[in-house]
Amino acid sequence: MKMVTAVIKPFKLDDVREALSAIGVQGITVSEVKGFGRQKGHTELYRGAEYVVDFLPKTKVEVAVSDEMAEQTIEAISASAQTGNIGDGKIFVTSLEQSVRIRTGETGEAAL
Amino acid sequence: MKMVTAVIKPFKLDDVREALSAIGVQGITVSEVKGFGRQKGHTELYRGAEYVVDFLPKTKVEVAVSDEMAEQTIEAISASAQTGNIGDGKIFVTSLEQSVRIRTGETGEAAL
């Protein structure tokens, strides 16, 4: 199994969720993160003093999928999260050794 | 070493923490996430307009443990986080190549 983690632009979340549902992904976990990358933050002025808002708001999407589904998942996210502008984000894939559904105790792909 | 990541119902956090302490886990890292899965969100009405609250609040617990402890850890989380109802969450296990305690520079299992 694979854990596919994507860091995307927040307003793309709905599109990504729909794209993943469309290919049969049944669960995802989402969190709010801040990203620092090529896309630069903006400078704000507060009472005359400048400050740089370095980190931009991003959304992290984590999806555990079977090995076969991994490629499709990556493509679905790529396609749905893309705007073509800097800061679209990244997808990271790691190997998932085990997964458990707490409710039933099922393990492996059955638990996804 | 293994990184055990569990997505659980928020109100189960205290139980999980106690179960982990009981088996000797010394550290955990927790974050607030939103989950989308078989358990469906609810529909709200605001000034006559419906909106679906798709994502449900969940808590993510990350625990780095030695290989020997991994199975016990999974069991402790499973047992303590279970309500038997849909949405109880998942446990994901990945392999951990290295760990470092920043304060001392210790590495490996000594750092956990």
Add this chain to the structure above:
Amino acid sequence: MKMVTAVIKPFKLDDVREALSAIGVQGITVSEVKGFGRQKGHTELYRGAEYVVDFLPKTKVEVAVSDEMAEQTIEAISASAQTGNIGDGKIFVTSLEQSVRIRTGETGEAAL
């Protein structure tokens, strides 16, 4: 490639970001987490009733790097996040199988 994940004290974030920039890291993803470890929380009193604030605020920093950069990255984080006091945090390293830059579709180290 490696995914280097560090849990650090929040006020060290700027130092860590600068240290990482200095060695050429181009992107990082940051989130707010709560940590439970050897460093103990504090007890608060509210209207005469005690309550323990168990979890301490920590910041999680995730950096995807090439295999060659991994060691350097760990050292940079260790050095910049250290205060020598308990609760300085941990660094965890996992293997990263794939990475994709959503904007361009580049993969592997080119995507970092």
Add this chain to the structure above:
Amino acid sequence: MEATAELSYALNTFYFLVCGALVMWMAAGFAMLEAGLVRSKNTTEILTKNIVLFAIACTMYMVVGYDIMYGGGILLDGLAADGVAGAEEPAGYAPSADFYFQVVFVATAMSIVSGAVAERMKLFAFLIFAVVMTAFIYPTEGGWTWGSKDVFGLYNLGDLGFVDFAGSGIVHMAGAAAGLAGVLAIGARKGKYGSDGSVNAMPGANMPLATLGTFILWMGWFGFNGGSVLATATVSDANAVAVVFLNTNAAASGGCIVALLVAKAMFGKADLTMALNGCLAGLVAITAGPDTPSPLMATIIGGLGGALVVGSIVTLDKLKIDDPVGAISVHGTVGLLGLLAVPFTNSDASISGQLIGGATIFGWVFVTSFVTFKLIGFVMPVRVSDEEEEMGSDIAECGLEAYPEFKA
């Protein structure tokens, strides 16, 4: 002047000032209500609009507005040189107090607009509109009504049996007409209406603020209606003021309860924002005639307002008229109801007079406002860009988030 006349003058003046301070306080109410009902990314900007529009209203009404409406001279120079009343004939109260009481009404009308166009209208375009509205549009129709002037020299509303005690139409519906013009000129918020006809909820970010704003408005309204008796130093005036306070309170209560129940029946939930709008609807409904109904009648008029406002909000959404805080419904739809309710308890008013008056006010304000929005649009953008709208106008226009620390 003899001692009792002096005292009467002093008491009336003090009464005006206290009532005026309460109406000024309504500006804070609108600011809090609107700040609570927009999304957090547009909060700093709506706060900025609210406090600056108040400042603009006070300034422009002093410069020309009061003169257009009641005379008194540009920059109030018709008031005696020291800024107070000439003493030739014993006036009933200080002219400065009258100005002070009138000026806060202008600001109220203008505050209504900011809510309707919230979350998408450019800050400076809005402020320019505020200049025109408070210097010219409102004073003109105010002159036709409270100023007793003929409408374009054609007809006189007072003669036709138009009665609007404290301004359901003159202030509230006028504000709503301008707001409606703004909404039609700049369109709905992005994403509010789906192409499939769906209406997307965009919940307000801060319910305690919205509730606080409503309580402030409720309190301030005692000054708004109570001060509109225009004198209090005799038994009959004092009685009238007391009745107005009582009825104002009763109508707000009626509006609150009915709106809560109607919303519960329609949506299955006790929708706080509808209850808040219900309070305000009750207040708007009674404002045209708080002096004549019995307490029960006032409660019922308020209750009708509360029922109407819920229906109006839902209906405007069906028509894709996007009003984030419900200002057009509360002040416009219910403002008209308020006008039409007067003849039932006050024989000085006629249904036809109320209809003609309402149409005159609405037509004038709507048309001039719409033209003004369009004219401003030739000079500068009146609407934020798509990107700014997504990012929020706080960052885009004010460079400052309302709650910079709470965003994850």
Add this chain to the structure above:
Amino acid sequence: MEATAELSYALNTFYFLVCGALVMWMAAGFAMLEAGLVRSKNTTEILTKNIVLFAIACTMYMVVGYDIMYGGGILLDGLAADGVAGAEEPAGYAPSADFYFQVVFVATAMSIVSGAVAERMKLFAFLIFAVVMTAFIYPTEGGWTWGSKDVFGLYNLGDLGFVDFAGSGIVHMAGAAAGLAGVLAIGARKGKYGSDGSVNAMPGANMPLATLGTFILWMGWFGFNGGSVLATATVSDANAVAVVFLNTNAAASGGCIVALLVAKAMFGKADLTMALNGCLAGLVAITAGPDTPSPLMATIIGGLGGALVVGSIVTLDKLKIDDPVGAISVHGTVGLLGLLAVPFTNSDASISGQLIGGATIFGWVFVTSFVTFKLIGFVMPVRVSDEEEEMGSDIAECGLEAYPEFKA
């Protein structure tokens, strides 16, 4: 009526209306205080309760409450047909102003209840209780005290030396008694008390709101106590009103300082919520007799209230009486203190009279409230389900979170 009598009537009426508006403003204070001291998941619901209970109180007191307490007729029809006083004999002020001033007191008593039962009582069950409390329970005991009626035809509290100037007992302790009945009828919040006897803190979500609420209450209390002189148009009345303002302020200050110091001594921290409760305790403590003490004495009475409230809050928690905002301690325990303090500075009052009066009020309100809660319980659930409590009553009852965007 001669000119000075007219002016006196007008000034008294205006004074009543201003004081009444200040008391009305206390409703906002309670709403903010309670919204700040509950957890955020129960905030929308407590706001809804607070604004709707105010509306209900105003309506029910008009329908029958005022008549039960003072006469005047169902729906106030005993006031002259135009809603104002009959003119046969020169009254001292407008009857409508008197009603307006009285009605906001009812709402105050009712606001106290919402805090005590916060975070677990069902919204509609609460609102039905509000109907009974404001139409019947409060007016009945108000009739025995300020209305000078015999208690069930048996004894007369005034004759026994009972003095409660502005309502430490009649309003505040009455509200607390109903709140206590509610708490006993529906129990503590889930998780508040551990099976091992531990008390779990449930910190309020928003300290600025709680502080704002306290400032609002402090301000409104000038109307509450100051208006209770009931006239201001003579030198002696004016002096009395001024003394009451001064002493009210002094007592609040004393309560604040002492509560802060006591909390610091007991808990080692400067507990803001205790300082806030201390202000309110000082205000409640002086309310039964703000006209007679010296400024120093008023400060001391307030300070005693501030000390007592801290002890009372801790003690109630030991008794597992769960009162999220401290309403029972602030208004009940300290309300009784206020009654007992009167004889020390006012010879019209006797300790026995105060005790009998306090017991009468408490007994009546507690018993009737408890019965009412139970009766409502036969018809509908009075307490949210476990699941609703976990989820928060905002979602469960109002379908709307108070801060929908800030939750992670």
Add this chain to the structure above:
Amino acid sequence: MEATAELSYALNTFYFLVCGALVMWMAAGFAMLEAGLVRSKNTTEILTKNIVLFAIACTMYMVVGYDIMYGGGILLDGLAADGVAGAEEPAGYAPSADFYFQVVFVATAMSIVSGAVAERMKLFAFLIFAVVMTAFIYPTEGGWTWGSKDVFGLYNLGDLGFVDFAGSGIVHMAGAAAGLAGVLAIGARKGKYGSDGSVNAMPGANMPLATLGTFILWMGWFGFNGGSVLATATVSDANAVAVVFLNTNAAASGGCIVALLVAKAMFGKADLTMALNGCLAGLVAITAGPDTPSPLMATIIGGLGGALVVGSIVTLDKLKIDDPVGAISVHGTVGLLGLLAVPFTNSDASISGQLIGGATIFGWVFVTSFVTFKLIGFVMPVRVSDEEEEMGSDIAECGLEAYPEFKA
């Protein structure tokens, strides 16, 4: 006393009490403004400071302050035994009302200090400073000015042509002088100024609160300036009060608009916090002479204040004088402007008199405050430790976060 004199006495007293209640309300304004402009980790503590300093001011001014400033005896025992005026000679209003009106001014001066030293001064050290300031420092200079006493027996400010109608200098600049002394005694917040001369922005956590605070202050200022006419029961007094209300409002409006525009020109953004400071600057600027200017002139004076405050805030930051809420600029820099503006519209005032008066007040308050801060420093820490500052004074001093649930 004859009937009209009684009525005049009563009306004046009531006017004082209403104005005093409005000034008391300013305490809430300062609390909200400061709570909105600090970072959330220091919010509970600043709220605690604000409400407790008000309580301390009221208590200490009663104990000795009023006596130092105007006589009247320790603990006000010079007021007749029943706490009200002796009746031998007909005073114009109730002495207790005078005290009540004066006491809230002390609290205003003290509130200014809390903002300047926010986010780093220890709570109890601050409260001890509040005791000294309100018992001694402020009453002494208040005695030299409004109390007409000679300055150390050397010269009399009134004789030199010093005029400060409602306290631009006596209250506002005095508060700012104490605040400046505090800032110099305890230093800037950690991280505010980089070693490279950079100024780091530390955005306030809650813009709606800051805006609400400003609206509250604006409203309360009508009492502050309006009440300072000191009587209202004649035609000329009533006119004066009305003019003061009008001009106060005009100046706030001018300050708001100009500050917004200046900030926009300087920073390219519509900086809400500057607009808010601009309103307050307009109010401070007019406070020394709201009775004499024309409405236009008042707007201009306010506008000058609004421009000056933006420049002052930026300049103080360059000088590394760290004032989180801009209190020193709003009340100090602009307070001086207010004093200097008086001679242009009021021939009773002279530039030299204003300068000497301003210097006297500033010198006295600054020096005594600085010494007091240092003396307190011998007994207890006046500044939080580095660790406490990092953690936030809410946890460190109050054991309670302002928004315990919203932190991730």
